[in-house]
Amino acid sequence: MSQQSDKKHPEVPDGKSRFLITRQMKPNEKGFVGYETIWEPFQKEAEYQTPKRP
Helix, strand or coil, X not given: CCHHHHCCCCCCCCEECCCEEEEECCCCCCCCCCEEEXXXXXXXXXXXXXXCCC
């Protein structure tokens, strides 16, 4: 009797917060279900401008 084939993992919807998205990954050969983490940038990068000469 195989326990791996008897276990079914429920499908979890994507988790969304302000700067983070988590997605459920496919189970591996041992039955482990992991989560993928996607970070969004915290700040915007401004374009560099050379300072004025006196």
